[in-house]
Amino acid sequence: AQAIIENNPKFEIQRKRDISSFDTTIPKEVSLTENQYNTKPEIAEAVLVLDRLAKKMRSKRMREGAISFDKVEVKFNLDEDANPVGVFFKTSKDANKLIEEFMLLANRKVSEFVGKMKPEKTFVYRVHDEPDESKLAQLQTVVGRFGHRLNFKDKGSIASSLNKLLTDVVGKKEQNLVDTLTIRTMSKAEYTTHNIGHYGLSFDYYSHFTSPIRRYPDVMAHRLLQQYLDGEKSANEEIYEEKCRHSSNMEYLATKAERDSIKYMQIRFMQDHQDEEFLGVISGVTDWGIYVEIISNKCEGMVSVRDMKDDHYQFDQDQYAMVGKKSGVVYQLGDEVIVKVKNTDLVKKHLDFYMVGKPENE
Structure with missing residues (x-):
C-alpha cells in the first residue's frame, strides 16, 4: 500500500550538527535560516532517542565487521566572484551519522524483503566484494x-584491523594518505541484479533505496x-542488469568529475600562493618525482626529480624512497618536507613544487 507522510513539525539540521542535549531553542548562530526559533519538546526528545538508536546500530555494525570510512572532505571558502580564498575540512558529525544509520536501515530492509521473496524476484542491489589480498x-x-600494524588472519580480523588503523590515524599527518590508500584497497561498489552482499557494510542484503x-x-x-x-511478476533481469551497468558507469563519471572539480579549485587556490613555502607529507614516490600533500589544505603536487639539483637522486622502489647518491639524503613515503x-596548470589540473628540504626538527 502506498502512503503519504505529512511532516508538520519544523526542525532543522543545525550547522553545528552535534546532538548532545535536550534543548528546544535553536539559536540563530547554528540555524540554517539564521533566525532563532523554538521547536516542540517532543520533537527534541524524539531526535535524542533516534540519536541513541543510531549509535547502537552503528556499534552493532562495527562489531559485525563493517568498516568505518570517515574521510575528510575538502571544501572551499569563496569570494563574491566564486574564487577560492580559503580551504576547510568537512567531517561527519552526530546529525550526519544519525541520518546515515536510518538510511542504511531502510536500504538494508527493503533489499532483504525483496531478496527473500519466493519465487526469486529481480532487484537492484548495491554490492561490494571483499578486498584483494595483494592490495x-x-x-x-x-x-x-x-x-601501524595490520592483522589479516581472517575476514573478521581484517575489518577490525582496518577500523583500528582508521581510528589511530585521526588527527595525524598521515591521516588523509592512509584514508585514501585504504579506500583504494577496497573493491569498487557497484549496482547489479546479482546479490553478493556488501563487504564494507557487512550486510548480506543491501540496495540504494533512499x-x-x-x-x-x-x-x-x-x-x-x-x-x-502489487503482486506482479518478476521484472526482466537482463534489462535491469543493463540499467545497473549504466548506473555504475555514470557513478564512476560523476565521482571522477567531483574529484577533478576539487583538484581544479585547489590549483586555483594555490595560484595566489606562488613561491610560498608549505609543510607537507610525501604521499607518493616514483622514478620521475615525489608527490607531496600539503598538510594545511590537502593540495597535492609533484616535485620533479629533474628539479632536485642539490644531488643526483635515485628511486628506491622497495623503500618507497628517493635517495641522494652523494649526500645519502632520503626522501621517503610519509616523511614531512617543506x-x-x-x-x-589549471588546464592539466597539475601542481608543481620545488623541494626546499626537511623541517629543522627532523
Missing part, C-alpha cells in the same frame, strides 16, 4: 612506514518494490 599486502607495507539525493537506482528500487507489492609552489 591488502601493499597497504600493510605502506602503513608500516608510519608504525538518500539525500535521489539516484536512478533508488527510483528503480522504488518501482520494483511497488510492482512486487615545499615551495613552482607552477600551477
Whole structure:
C-alpha cells in the first residue's frame, strides 16, 4: 500500500550538527535560516532517542565487521566572484551519522524483503566484494612506514584491523594518505541484479533505496518494490542488469568529475600562493618525482626529480624512497618536507613544487 507522510513539525539540521542535549531553542548562530526559533519538546526528545538508536546500530555494525570510512572532505571558502580564498575540512558529525544509520536501515530492509521473496524476484542491489589480498599486502607495507600494524588472519580480523588503523590515524599527518590508500584497497561498489552482499557494510542484503539525493537506482528500487507489492511478476533481469551497468558507469563519471572539480579549485587556490613555502607529507614516490600533500589544505603536487639539483637522486622502489647518491639524503613515503609552489596548470589540473628540504626538527 502506498502512503503519504505529512511532516508538520519544523526542525532543522543545525550547522553545528552535534546532538548532545535536550534543548528546544535553536539559536540563530547554528540555524540554517539564521533566525532563532523554538521547536516542540517532543520533537527534541524524539531526535535524542533516534540519536541513541543510531549509535547502537552503528556499534552493532562495527562489531559485525563493517568498516568505518570517515574521510575528510575538502571544501572551499569563496569570494563574491566564486574564487577560492580559503580551504576547510568537512567531517561527519552526530546529525550526519544519525541520518546515515536510518538510511542504511531502510536500504538494508527493503533489499532483504525483496531478496527473500519466493519465487526469486529481480532487484537492484548495491554490492561490494571483499578486498584483494595483494592490495591488502601493499597497504600493510605502506602503513608500516608510519608504525601501524595490520592483522589479516581472517575476514573478521581484517575489518577490525582496518577500523583500528582508521581510528589511530585521526588527527595525524598521515591521516588523509592512509584514508585514501585504504579506500583504494577496497573493491569498487557497484549496482547489479546479482546479490553478493556488501563487504564494507557487512550486510548480506543491501540496495540504494533512499538518500539525500535521489539516484536512478533508488527510483528503480522504488518501482520494483511497488510492482512486487502489487503482486506482479518478476521484472526482466537482463534489462535491469543493463540499467545497473549504466548506473555504475555514470557513478564512476560523476565521482571522477567531483574529484577533478576539487583538484581544479585547489590549483586555483594555490595560484595566489606562488613561491610560498608549505609543510607537507610525501604521499607518493616514483622514478620521475615525489608527490607531496600539503598538510594545511590537502593540495597535492609533484616535485620533479629533474628539479632536485642539490644531488643526483635515485628511486628506491622497495623503500618507497628517493635517495641522494652523494649526500645519502632520503626522501621517503610519509616523511614531512617543506615545499615551495613552482607552477600551477589549471588546464592539466597539475601542481608543481620545488623541494626546499626537511623541517629543522627532523
